[in-house]
Amino acid sequence: MPTLPSGEPSVTAQQSHQARDIAESFGVDAERYDRSRPRYPEAMVRAIRAASPGPDVLDVGIGTGIVARQFQAAGCTVLGVEPDGRMAEFARRAGIEVEVSTFETWDPAGRTFDAVVAGQAWHWVDPVAGAAKAAEALRPGGQLAVFWNAGQPPSELSAAFGELYRRLLPDSPFSRIPDPAAKPYGTMIDNAADGIRRSGAFGEPEEREFRWEQRYTRDEWLEFSATSGIATRLPKELLDEVLAGLGAIIDAAGGSFTAQYTAVLVTATRLAS
Numbered sequence: 630m631p632t633l634p635s636g637e638p639s640v641t642a643q644q645s646h647q648a649r650d651i652a653e654s655f656g657v658d659a660e661r662y663d664r665s666r667p668r669y670p671e672a673m674v675r676a677i678r679a680a681s682p683g684p685d686v687l688d689v690g691i692g693t694g695i696v697a698r699q700f701q702a703a704g705c706t707v708l709g710v711e712p713d714g715r716m717a718e719f720a721r722r723a724g725i726e727v728e729v730s731t732f733e734t735w736d737p738a739g740r741t742f743d744a745v746v747a748g749q750a751w752h753w754v755d756p757v758a759g760a761a762k763a764a765e766a767l768r769p770g771g772q773l774a775v776f777w778n779a780g781q782p783p784s785e786l787s788a789a790f791g792e793l794y795r796r797l798l799p800d801s802p803f804s805r806i807p808d809p810a811a812k813p814y815g816t817m818i819d820n821a822a823d824g825i826r827r828s829g830a831f832g833e834p835e836e837r838e839f840r841w842e843q844r845y846t847r848d849e850w851l852e853f854s855a856t857s858g859i860a861t862r863l864p865k866e867l868l869d870e871v872l873a874g875l876g877a878i879i880d881a882a883g884g885s886f887t888a889q890y891t892a893v894l895v896t897a898t899r900l901a902s
Contacts, residue, residue: 654861655692656715663693663719665852667778669748670839670892671699677774678703680896683743687766689732689759690750694720700746701725708742710735712753733758737766744772751775752817756824764830767899773831775821779813780843780890786882793874797867801859813838813891821895831897839892847879850886 655662677700678684684705688697691709693716700707709727711717717727728735732754745763747754763773781787794803812818822834845853851872854860860868879886 654713654858655856656713656719657861658856659693659716659719661852662716662856663695665849665856666693666695666749667780667843667853667890668695669699669776669778670841673776673837673839673892673894674699674703676837677744677746677772677894677896678705680774680898681744681772682768682770685742685744687742687745687763689745689747689763690753691720691725691727692716692748692750694723694725694727696746696748697725698723705744708740732762735762737762740766741768742766742771743768744774747775749777751821752777756820757827760821760824760828761830764828764899769899769901771899772896773825773899774894774896776892776894777814777817778890778892780888782845782888783882783886786878786886789878790875793871793878797871797874798859798863803857803859813893818893818895825895825897830900832900834895834897837894837896839894841890841892842887843890844885844887846885847876850879851876 686697686700686705686707688694688700688707688709691697691707691711692713694709697707697709697720707725709717709720709725710730710732711720711727712729712731714729717729720727730736745767751759760773767773782790791804794801798804818836822836825831825834854875855868855872860871863871
């Protein structure tokens with residue numbers, strides 16, 4: 630059954646960092662993105678903060694500042710790196726400092742941080758070059774923490790959503806029937822961990838999961854669905870048809886539902902040398 634719209638590209642996870650047109654498409658409606666995208670469990674934010682040697686955080690793919698604001702609320706200072714100038718400008722309006730660049734080409738200019746974090750963004754970064762850049766930006770003992778939200782509507786809605794996507798967007802990842810035994814974002818996690826190991830600058834990567842849930846109204850779900858990396862590049866007429874179909878399914882199910890989420894986290898500690 631399809632998972633929640635997550636911005637996953639229609640290319641393989643191994644190639645996603647090369648899909649710059651998708652990675653830099655989310656700013657088409659930055660306000661809707663910020664309004665509708667889910668936040669992350671506070672327990673996960675606290676765990677990353679507790680494992681870091683200090684409060685200075687670099688947020689890779691900061692987007693509109695969703696992750697940054699959560700770390701600021703936990704007592705951190707945050708600098709963002711973001712390739713999409715529209716998203717960066719939104720985050721700046723919230724008072725967050727952002728530098729516009731892909732992470733692979735970003736210059737730390739001698740600055741170091743206690744944590745490098747990336748929420749729903751690390752698959753847009755080359756996993757080996759990204760890990761090497763993170764190591765360059767981290768103090769010894771600092772934490773690299775990359776994470777994704779994966780979620781699932783109730784099974785009957787998932788089945789209906791999948792059928793709609795198979796009819797309207799047959800080549801979309803949302804039209805595929807996933808393996809129920811597969812772990813959320815499994816390939817992206819594996820790629821991240823492999824890149825960390827290959828950099829030679831970190832201890833062994835560790836994986837954790839944090840489970841939570843969120844209630845969605847019909848309109849909230851449609852707003853969220855419109856922010857995926859697939860939806861942001863659809864012609865308006867086709868996007869409107871997709872959203873109308875999703876809305877009809879939710880209306881028939883009572884107008885709202887609860888989605889079960891898992892936040893999946895990969896962390897690694899910067900070695901001293």
